[in-house]
Amino acid sequence: MNQIEKNKYHETKSHSSEEFLFNTYPCSIPTDFPSVPLHWHNDMELIVIKHGSAKVTLNLTPHQLSAGDILVVLPENLHSIDCAIGDRLEYENIIFKKELLSFATNDITMSKYLTPFFNGDFPIVTHVHMGYSFYSHFVKIINTMDVLCDKKEFGYQLAIKSCLLELIHIMIRHPPKTEENKKSEKSVDKIKEILTYMEQHYTEEISIEKIAEICHYSPSHFMKFFKNHMGTSFIKYLIDFRLIKARTRILTTEESILEIAGDCGFNNLSHFNRQYKKKYGITPSMTRGV
Secondary structure, eight states: OHHHHHHHHSSOOEEEEEEEEEEEEEEEETTOOOEEEEEOOSSSEEEEESSSEEEEETTTTTEETTTEEEEETTTTTEEEEOTTOOOOEEEEEEEEOOGGGOOOOOOOIIIIIIIHHTTTTOOOSSOOOTSSHHHHHHHHHHHHHHHHHHOOOTTHHHHHHHHHHHHHHHHHHHHHHSOOOOOOOOHHHHHHHHHHHHHTTTTTTOOHHHHHHTTTOOHHHHHHHHHHHHHSSSHHHHHHHHHHHHHHHHHHHHOOOHHHHHHTTTTTTHHHHHHHHHHHHHHHHHHOOO
């Protein structure tokens, strides 16, 4: 997949205003949405767990986060967020465009530190928790940004930029003591290619043979590759992806369940109801309180 195609289908939602390329907002699973499927974007993101525990993946590496933990997501990193069925997860999203911290290209802070940082050239701790010596300082800066955003006093944008630069300084000054378990860039790009095709065609029938052909793999090699990197079969992942799409529409629209099921790739309503109840523990109708 070339860069133009990849950029066309990854998440392009704007998380900030043109005036100030920074935003922070609370999120809840399952109140706001059932989960956050694997995706990527050009922004940098900090995911701060406030309540509950989260099952997240970052570039195909799984992490279990608890209240107080922070996940650092660099631009273009594949990531997802979920929690166990019946649990409630509350977290804060801090997201900003790297252009917010741009300086002249001949500025040493840009060429020596910021550009390599955003490109992922520095080894950094991506799962920040209380076990790290810099944790309390890290959290203090995040709390300061929250107060600044609440009050929005004159000049608060300057203070926000200062806080972000301080966070980056902490990260590059405290690399992980051991190399984190990272999947190869080639594997991550291949998964992005698969997810892009699935996002485009999940309403249609997708056979193992077809998706394997898209990847230039044999069906058997594709199934092994996907299971090794995603921890589940492609068919199960596709069903779960369709169910997440369906649940979101059930919660946010008044469309009929039959229509939603068909639009999300389920040609048989009974099959849809069985899979939905298996995943969420209730039927689609019960989700709406019907």
